[in-house]
Amino acid sequence: MTPPQEGRTGLAGLAGHTVPRQATAAERDRGEIGPEPADVLLTVNGTVHRVRLEPRVSLLDALRERLDVTGPKKGCNQGACGACTVWVDGHRVLACLTLAVACEGREVTTVEGLADGDELHPMQEAFVDNDALQCGYCTPGQLMSAVALMKEGHHRDDAEIAEWMSGNICRCAAYPNIRRAIRQVRDSGGRAEQEGES
Amino acid sequence: MSIPPQIGRGVPRADAHAKVTGAARYSAEHRPTGAVHAVLVCSRVPSGRITGIDASRALVSEGVLAVLSHLNLPRVAAQPRLIPSLAGTTAHGQSFFPMQDERIHYAGQPVAMVVADTLERAEHAAELVGVDYAEEPWTTTVDQGRDRAYEAEHIFGGFVPGRTDRGDVEAGLAEAETVLESTHRFAANHHNAIEPSAATAVWEDSKLTLYDTTQGPTATRLTVAELLGVPPSNVRVVSEFVGGSFGGKAMIWAHPTLAAMAAQHVRAPVTLALTRAQTFSNTGHREEQEHTLTLGARSDGTLTAIRYRKLSPTSHFDDWAEPSLGPAAQLYACPNFEGVYDLVRANTMTPTFMRAPGEGTGAFVIETAMDELAHELGLDPLELRLRNHADTDPETGNPWSSKGLRECYARGAELFGWHSRDPRPVQGARREGDWLLGTGMASAVYPVYSVMNPQRARARVYADGRAVVETGCSDIGTGAATVMGQVAAEALGMQSEAVTVHYGDTELPNTVAAVGSAGAGAVSAAVHTAARKLRDQLVAQALADQGSPLYGADPDEIEVRSGRMSLRGSPGTGEAYGEMLGRNMTFDAEAVGSWQPPGRDSGYGTATFGAQFAEVAVDPGLGLVRVRRMTGVFAPGRVLNRRTAHSQLMGGMLWGLGQALLEATHMEPNQGRWANPSLGEYLVPVNADTPDVQVEMLEVEDRVVNPLGVKGVGEIGQVGAAAAIANALFHATGRRFRDLPITIESVMAPA
Ligand code: FES
Numbered sequence: 001m002t003p004p005q006e007g008r009t010g011l012a013g014l015a016g017h018t019v020p021r022q023a024t025a026a027e028r029d030r031g032e033i034g035p036e037p038a039d040v041l042l043t044v045n046g047t048v049h050r051v052r053l054e055p056r057v058s059l060l061d062a063l064r065e066r067l068d069v070t071g072p073k074k075g076c077n078q079g080a081c082g083a084c085t086v087w088v089d090g091h092r093v094l095a096c097l098t099l100a101v102a103c104e105g106r107e108v109t110t111v112e113g114l115a116d117g118d119e120l121h122p123m124q125e126a127f128v129d130n131d132a133l134q135c136g137y138c139t140p141g142q143l144m145s146a147v148a149l150m151k152e153g154h155h156r157d158d159a160e161i162a163e164w165m166s167g168n169i170c171r172c173a174a175y176p177n178i179r180r181a182i183r184q185v186r187d188s189g190g191r192a193e194q195e196g197e198s
Numbered sequence: 199m200s201i202p203p204q205i206g207r208g209v210p211r212a213d214a215h216a217k218v219t220g221a222a223r224y225s226a227e228h229r230p231t232g233a234v235h236a237v238l239v240c241s242r243v244p245s246g247r248i249t250g251i252d253a254s255r256a257l258v259s260e261g262v263l264a265v266l267s268h269l270n271l272p273r274v275a276a277q278p279r280l281i282p283s284l285a286g287t288t289a290h291g292q293s294f295f296p297m298q299d300e301r302i303h304y305a306g307q308p309v310a311m312v313v314a315d316t317l318e319r320a321e322h323a324a325e326l327v328g329v330d331y332a333e334e335p336w337t338t339t340v341d342q343g344r345d346r347a348y349e350a351e352h353i354f355g356g357f358v359p360g361r362t363d364r365g366d367v368e369a370g371l372a373e374a375e376t377v378l379e380s381t382h383r384f385a386a387n388h389h390n391a392i393e394p395s396a397a398t399a400v401w402e403d404s405k406l407t408l409y410d411t412t413q414g415p416t417a418t419r420l421t422v423a424e425l426l427g428v429p430p431s432n433v434r435v436v437s438e439f440v441g442g443s444f445g446g447k448a449m450i451w452a453h454p455t456l457a458a459m460a461a462q463h464v465r466a467p468v469t470l471a472l473t474r475a476q477t478f479s480n481t482g483h484r485e486e487q488e489h490t491l492t493l494g495a496r497s498d499g500t501l502t503a504i505r506y507r508k509l510s511p512t513s514h515f516d517d518w519a520e521p522s523l524g525p526a527a528q529l530y531a532c533p534n535f536e537g538v539y540d541l542v543r544a545n546t547m548t549p550t551f552m553r554a555p556g557e558g559t560g561a562f563v564i565e566t567a568m569d570e571l572a573h574e575l576g577l578d579p580l581e582l583r584l585r586n587h588a589d590t591d592p593e594t595g596n597p598w599s600s601k602g603l604r605e606c607y608a609r610g611a612e613l614f615g616w617h618s619r620d621p622r623p624v625q626g627a628r629r630e631g632d633w634l635l636g637t638g639m640a641s642a643v644y645p646v647y648s649v650m651n652p653q654r655a656r657a658r659v660y661a662d663g664r665a666v667v668e669t670g671c672s673d674i675g676t677g678a679a680t681v682m683g684q685v686a687a688e689a690l691g692m693q694s695e696a697v698t699v700h701y702g703d704t705e706l707p708n709t710v711a712a713v714g715s716a717g718a719g720a721v722s723a724a725v726h727t728a729a730r731k732l733r734d735q736l737v738a739q740a741l742a743d744q745g746s747p748l749y750g751a752d753p754d755e756i757e758v759r760s761g762r763m764s765l766r767g768s769p770g771t772g773e774a775y776g777e778m779l780g781r782n783m784t785f786d787a788e789a790v791g792s793w794q795p796p797g798r799d800s801g802y803g804t805a806t807f808g809a810q811f812a813e814v815a816v817d818p819g820l821g822l823v824r825v826r827r828m829t830g831v832f833a834p835g836r837v838l839n840r841r842t843a844h845s846q847l848m849g850g851m852l853w854g855l856g857q858a859l860l861e862a863t864h865m866e867p868n869q870g871r872w873a874n875p876s877l878g879e880y881l882v883p884v885n886a887d888t889p890d891v892q893v894e895m896l897e898v899e900d901r902v903v904n905p906l907g908v909k910g911v912g913e914i915g916q917v918g919a920a921a922a923i924a925n926a927l928f929h930a931t932g933r934r935f936r937d938l939p940i941t942i943e944s945v946m947a948p949a
């Protein structure tokens with residue numbers, strides 16, 4: 001693969017060729033970063049990464065474009081679809097509306113962090129069992145919301161599940177199956193049970 | 199020893215694991231070394247000329263590699279010509295390619311493209327590109343262009359005539375004892391697949407690899423190659439995971455070609471992902487439309503005449519309208535029919551397929567009109583449908599290849615409890631507190647389109663007992679990949695768990711785009727042909743092999759179960775494929791199968807049918823409508839996977855709910871652009887909007903459409919669902935809702 005070269009428009013080379021100014025220790029101490037790129041430490045699924053970021057970069061773009069963590073999806077980039085749902089310190093957030101620099105020192109968990117090695121999380125298994133997905137693009141966000149919803153205790157009945165899952169659009173409209181998957185995990189006390197083939 | 203049939207089993211999706219773990223990579227998620235980002239700049243005016251492009255600020259912005267516009271982008275090698283992707287050839291979404299000259303034809307048209315090293319730098323620089331326009335007058339709505347409407351010669355890429363006639367409508371109306379006329383308006387709709395369209399282009403010398411989110415990798419290959427003027431064999435398209443489509447990725451739009459041009463220009467791989475807002479003007483839409491229907495009937499309900507006109511805006515380049523007249527023309531045995539498509543040239547892009555393209559709107563019109571007629575005549579709505587049941591295809595008089603509609607009505611009515619329904623459509627006849635309750639039903643019909651090209655697949659058996667099946671098709675969430683494995687397993691005499699599927703790549707055997715609900719039929723035919731050929735080849739090899747226990751046996755006496763060939767009635771005599779291959783020191787065996795579709799003139803009417811039922815609760819004070827339950831029974835021919843087919847039908851029915859109550863893209867007539875291009879303002883159903891949905895499939899045998907008799911489930915679920923909901927609203931309130939979507943305001947408005 002050829003590296004990027006100067007384009008035919010005759011522009012200056014890549015900005016990456018220059019060394020942007022780094023925040024000084026004093027600025028850091030005052031909590032100031034940017035506008036130039038700065039090194040940020042991000043903990044994602046238990047691994048600490050040093051990433052060079054401009055402060056305007058969203059957590060979603062930092063994950064997808066810098067760390068190649070592409071489980072979190074970009075459906076709207078404006079907080080309307082939930083495809084980018086991840087956890088920050090265990091709470092669900094929309095990664096497209098969260099600045100990456102604001103996550104320094106926090107635990108970021110994405111769908112890649114749900115399974116325990118090769119063993120799927122019960123909610124992942126329940127999604128497979130109940131065909132709670134079709135194209136799969138909303139699925140990482142649905143899963144992060146669904147597992148969080150269990151912890152939040154918003155799973156008493158279908159109406160409550162539906163309400164608290166309504167921040168995650170599924171254009172394939174797998175909604176009834178998503179509710180069924182959540183019920184399955186709830187009713188099995190966190191253990192997924194293999195349902196028979198329908 | 200015996201294994202259950204593999205076809206029809208509700209096996210879990212082949213790609214489910216990748217999708218629930220986040221391992222599935224979609225088109226904007228491939229990261230070739232050195233990849234950079236392109237971002238489009240789109241026109242804010244709907245009509246006119248570009249008088250100047252100021253790229254100076256963008257060019258000095260950090261990380262920017264290029265700013266491309268009509269001033270410096272190469273000309274495309276061919277003038278694009280719209281051909282629907284079902285044809286299996288190039289599939290330009292419109293007969294227009296942007297950034298070739300200074301003309302602006304519609305708002306949202308790409309006028310420039312910024313390439314930079316990171317996404318945020320490209321996005322930022324795109325904001326810095328200054329574009330000056332000389333605006334010209336525009337037309338963007340039906341109302342603005344009504345007086346300039348013209349009758350189309352053809353629509354739908356030339357596949358559907360602008361006018362259809364049968365019998366004598368005037369005579370039919372003269373014969374009628376009841377004549378009903380109604381006008382229906384539909385807001386424009388956008389697909390809003392949750393993955394916005396995106397492409398990643400990688401050049402290696404003269405070879406291009408495109409990761410494209412598409413319903414048809416081959417369609418992308420042929421279309422992009424034609425525009426770039428390169429041999430199609432130099433273009434490889436990979437499209438393994440596609441984040442939904444619903445028609446928005448059925449045709450090939452400008453962005454994959456633009457990504458390839460940008461990559462050529464900066465000599466680095468380029469990812470071009472449309473923003474959500476950009477998808478509203480770069481991947482087509484369902485057009486705004488107005489339908490006028492006249493129904494004539496005798497007092498016993500028998501239809502004597504149907505007259506139908508549709509008026510809708512199209513682009514300046516193509517005569518496109520979705521074929522909405524189909525359901526009225528095909529559902530009932532009415533001898534006299536006249537249908538006309540009127541078009542208005544407008545400053546929009548060419549509209550395109552959107553799930554149930556035409557049938558979704560057309561079934562709403564005929565099926566709410568039938569409800570109205572039933573009410574006028576004092577007949578049960580279901581009984582009126584039965585009285586007009588079309589025993590043969592009313593358009594041609596041909597027999598149906600298969601039907602099952604009567605059975606769908608009967609089963610649906612039973613499941614839903616239709617016959618205990620209180621027939622009075624009176625406001626408040628049934629209530630629960632402030633909620634008024636009502637129920638409604640409708641018929642569903644969707645054509646079985648015949649594909650045109652040979653459909654190919656490759657099957658391979660390994661000596662270790664596993665098999666692989668390959669076709670180029672993409673799986674847009676339908677379950678195509680899953681059913682490929684099942685169909686191959688059935689033909690090979692194996693378990694589907696032992697079959698691996700490869701798909702979504704033009705390097706694999708060619709199949710048509712997964713469009714028009716035809717994907718499952720075409721792909722299953724190809725896979726069945728290949729796998730059956732391989733099975734027969736392996737059996738023949740065994741029978742000719744002196745070392746085989748089956749040496750010299752009659753091929754008709756061989757059966758294969760779990761990959762083991764044996765004599766029928768004497769299962770002990772036989773051997774596994776793998777044993778035979780191993781003995782002959784071969785590691786694998788394979789066959790390519792090619793299925794030649796029967797062509798358009800099969801001599802049969804081919805369509806899928808179904809029946810829809812819905813219950814609503816309405817709070818007229820607040821304008822709220824809640825769909826409490828939906829029941830759909832469909833006859834889709836052979837069902838390849840009950841689980842994935844169920845999901846497709848359920849999703850379609852919930853799309854009908856969205857169509858009925860939520861979905862509208864509003865054209866701002868004074869600006870000439872979409873007013874609500876976002877998922878915050880284009881409303882789609884969310885979890886709390888959707889009831890549980892009851893779906894049943896009645897299998898009907900079809901020996902005409904394709905070898906396995908598969909009629910498809912992608913769209914039929916949506917057809918008629920909105921009509922059933924609107925009819926339920928009438929039942930609850932005594933008021934007719936003729937326009938879609940049915941908004942809170944219209945429900946609140948006094949009758
Ligand atoms: S991408 Fe964040 S909410 Fe849609």
Ligand code: FES
Nearest residue numbers: 134136170171172
């Ligand atoms: S599975 Fe396609 S959007 Fe939810």
